[in-house]
Amino acid sequence: MTSPAAKLRQLLARPGIRIMPGCHDAMSARLIEQAGFEMGFMSGFAVSADRVALPDTGLLSYGELVDQGRAICAAVSIPIFGDGDTGFGSALNVKRTVAGYARAGFACIMLEDQIAPKRCGHTQGKAVVGRDEALMRIRAAVDARDAGADILIMARTDARGPAGIDEAIARCQAFRELGADITFLEAPLDVDEMKRYCAEVEGPKMVNMIEAGKTPVLPPAELEAIGYKIAVYPLTLLNVSIRAMREALECIRRGEPAKVLGFEDLKAAVGFPEYYAEEARYKLPQ
Template sequence: MSQRETPANRLRALLAQETLRLMPCCFDALSARLIEDAGFPLTFMSGFAVSAARLALPDTGLISVTEMVDQGRNICQAIDIPVIGDGDTGHGNPANVHRTLEQYAAAGFAGIMIEDQLAPKRCGHTGVKEVVDRAEALRRIRAAVDAREAGADLVIVARTDARSALGLDEALWRLNAFADLGADVLFLEAPRDETEMSRFRDEVPGIRMANMLEDGITPLLPPARLAELGYRIAAYPLTLLSCAVKAMQLALNDISQGQTPDRRASFAELRELVGFAEYDALVASYAELS
């Protein structure tokens, strides 16, 4: 793979275009493949969704970096589009941030998100009360940038949860500082309304990411409005997971009533999705040697 073809550079090329990118978030290799097959140009491995799907546990820092890297490696191997991985707090001090970036880059990620919550972190829409102080927040992003420059080539998404913990002014100060340190994408978690989103656009230069969580704190806005508000990425962190959960609950209810669910992928569609035809063709190509 040439330097131009690296996952990080493919993601950089997408973000260099002045258009809003819709980014459904994945939680395993199958959901990632569905996103790719639907024509989306990038995806994000959601920590909330992976913790839920892999462990059936809340997004409160219980999942380990090893488990996240393992899940991410499977996702990155299953698809060709760039994947941004949730790096949470970096999993420790600046040395841990370095190693987390190295592991994510080796797993095939194109980018990583690092945030300023106090460990153990929690989902940003469930009542964040504490973030680290400014100095520690800056150390994390500085360590991520240093790791990137040392060879862990990832697009760095710098996130702040300071809006919920300390107020909007502090959050905007941190985002500007993250940009000055060299973060590639800036993420204000949980703005309350369009006025706050407009301040993010007007007061923080750079590439901005929005988080469109159904039933969350931030208003759900159509893509055209998000583009007007200056966003380059619109993440949909739990849409696929929540829809999958509801579909399985309905299917289980049908089965409990002795019925076969009507709304389902066919067996042929499932075989195609996971690549049975390609597998059989590969095996058949060696048949003449027997």
């Protein structure tokens, strides 16, 4: 059986940009797969909202994130990227986090260089650790991978905001030298910064497409031309689900019918047809 990491390596080896929606639970991950996407991203922002209804400000623990990830990965067959925040502590914590994410079924783990507690990359108050500590985290992650954790390492820097684009690019270059599989320079402010990052850092690169965020939201073809390999849309499904639930609640409050799926469609979405088929295989004779 091909592992999630092996599947992801095969996808990244193919030409063209890969589009990756974000999920927050098993249902949203399954919808991504059913829609025909080849990979998905477990967003820490979205999981924090879904699991505890709190902002993405470092409030979730390693255990909560890996538990959510285990359910997400079990629900689909496509590779899933997992938000690993800062690695949850020292170099040894980072190694444990990488190994735990691999056991949970993730194809790739994202690790960042923010000061703990971290926060969403497109919100205020970000700060990053020094370059040496940032590199230590990625070195530990790569060591865990090379010691047998079957998972890719995506090294993220949030240095663009507090330290500038030069430092952010330098960190991504150093991450690649250490052996990171993918780099992610969070929140470039314009197309020129995006082009410079892609020109000066080799290897696969991811761009974050957050609606109304700091980075310009561009069509996939333009992102590919700039040099990106992956475009992630981490909050779109969370965003539209909150909007739809608010609209449905308003309909209920007014005593009006809400716009809903037909019941057969709802049952199909959550897997009743597959369950009934499997149930029939083991039905005892009357």
